Amino acid sequence: MAGAGTAAVPAPQGPRLSLVFALVAAAFTTIYLPQPVLPVLQQEFGVSPPVASLTVSAVVLGLALANLPFGLLSDRLPLRPWILAGGLTIAGAGLFCAATHSLALLVAARLVQGLFLPALTTCLAAYLAKSLALERLNVAMGSYVSATVAGGLLGRLLGGFLHPPLHWRYAFVSASLLLLLATLAAAAWLPPQPAAPRSDQKPAGFRELMLRPDLLRNYLVAFGAFFVFSSVFNYLPFYLSGPPFFASTRFITMLYLSYLLGIVIGPLAGRISNRLGNGATMAYGSALFACAVLLSLVPALWAVLLSLAGVCLGFFAVHAAAAGALNRRLSGSQGRANSLYVLFYYLGGTAGITLSGQAWAWAGWPAVVGLGVAMLAWPLGVGLWEARQGRRVGRGQ
Numbered sequence: 001m002a003g004a005g006t007a008a009v010p011a012p013q014g015p016r017l018s019l020v021f022a023l024v025a026a027a028f029t030t031i032y033l034p035q036p037v038l039p040v041l042q043q044e045f046g047v048s049p050p051v052a053s054l055t056v057s058a059v060v061l062g063l064a065l066a067n068l069p070f071g072l073l074s075d076r077l078p079l080r081p082w083i084l085a086g087g088l089t090i091a092g093a094g095l096f097c098a099a100t101h102s103l104a105l106l107v108a109a110r111l112v113q114g115l116f117l118p119a120l121t122t123c124l125a126a127y128l129a130k131s132l133a134l135e136r137l138n139v140a141m142g143s144y145v146s147a148t149v150a151g152g153l154l155g156r157l158l159g160g161f162l163h164p165p166l167h168w169r170y171a172f173v174s175a176s177l178l179l180l181l182a183t184l185a186a187a188a189w190l191p192p193q194p195a196a197p198r199s200d201q202k203p204a205g206f207r208e209l210m211l212r213p214d215l216l217r218n219y220l221v222a223f224g225a226f227f228v229f230s231s232v233f234n235y236l237p238f239y240l241s242g243p244p245f246f247a248s249t250r251f252i253t254m255l256y257l258s259y260l261l262g263i264v265i266g267p268l269a270g271r272i273s274n275r276l277g278n279g280a281t282m283a284y285g286s287a288l289f290a291c292a293v294l295l296s297l298v299p300a301l302w303a304v305l306l307s308l309a310g311v312c313l314g315f316f317a318v319h320a321a322a323a324g325a326l327n328r329r330l331s332g333s334q335g336r337a338n339s340l341y342v343l344f345y346y347l348g349g350t351a352g353i354t355l356s357g358q359a360w361a362w363a364g365w366p367a368v369v370g371l372g373v374a375m376l377a378w379p380l381g382v383g384l385w386e387a388r389q390g391r392r393v394g395r396g397q
Contacts, residue, residue: 026175
């Protein structure tokens with residue numbers, strides 16, 4: 001990225017930039033493969049819903065643990081070796097998931113996948129931040145978010161629709177082969193990352209970045225937004241498979257097509273942020289997100305459909321605005337800063353799945369909804385505060 005006071009390096013264009021998004025999408029395909037078939041895994045392994053959900057939360061936990069080391073490395077070392085190491089390891093672990101008949105080993109392999117995913121996700125976000133001019137960053141980061149959406153959607157479709165739910169193991173094989181192809185293509189043709197400009201100033205470390213209030217606010221927005229989003233989509237299959245819906249796995253999986261809205265809203269949110277400001281986009285997105293979660297309480301499929309559309313539009317608007325705001329404020333240490341963002345993001349997902357599991361056990365879906373709406377008060381408040389600050393700056397105060 002070219003931040004304040006640094007010269008912009010020409011960004012990779014056309015197919016080269018598309019390699020970044022293809023690899024990000026392939027990486028995210030692996031994360032949510034088991035989510036639409038969690039009830040199937042629950043029955044096959046004879047476990048409770050929270051234990052079956054470990055096949056998702058283990059990846060999220062691995063991502064959270066490994067992001068800081070990979071963020072540090074991406075600021076110091078070339079990109080290509082990490083792409084190869086991450087892609088090959090994740091694909092190999094995915095093939096192991098397809099072969100094992102032990103839930104413990106399945107969860108362990110999913111943790112390994114999570115530990116190596118930052119080699120593709122965090123490192124590539126830093127690559128974009130270092131390569132793009134400031135005026136292109138909001139839209140580019142929104143497009144990056146769209147790539148994560150496309151991957152998340154494809155993973156869910158592989159797990160619950162393209163392959164029959166009872167044959168969920170084939171989904172791991174398909175996702176692993178897809179990732180392997182994207183890894184080899186990116187390693188072969190992705191241009192080297194631009195050299196960092198010479199400076200006598202020491203790059204900001206993790207502690208310094210954490211102590212910056214403007215960055216910490218965005219980290220906590222990522223935590224809160226993904227807390228709610230991961231909770232909604234993780235416990236939605238259990239909600240819809242029971243009364244009054246009794247929906248099939250195939251129907252539940254089709255509802256994940258609402259993710260297509262996220263592909264559209266990512267770059268659109270970047271353009272809206274350029275016009276209204278990142279804070280206003282966060283505030284509007286958070287309000288829509290909360291209203292959509294509440295709408296899911298209406299016991300009708302039309303309400304659930306509208307709810308999921310609003311959840312996706314609101315969440316990805318918040319996510320794109322927060323990521324754009326973060327990177328526009330950086331003049332260095334992009335790898336570290338983005339790794340902290342992803343750390344908070346996935347810690348929020350882990351906490352959301354875990355705490356919402358307890359809420360589900362206590363009072364079912366209404367408790368999950370109540371917890372989520374309460375958590376969304378933070379990104380809404382941050383968005384309103386930043387929008388107000390932006391108006392003050394605009395008035396010259």
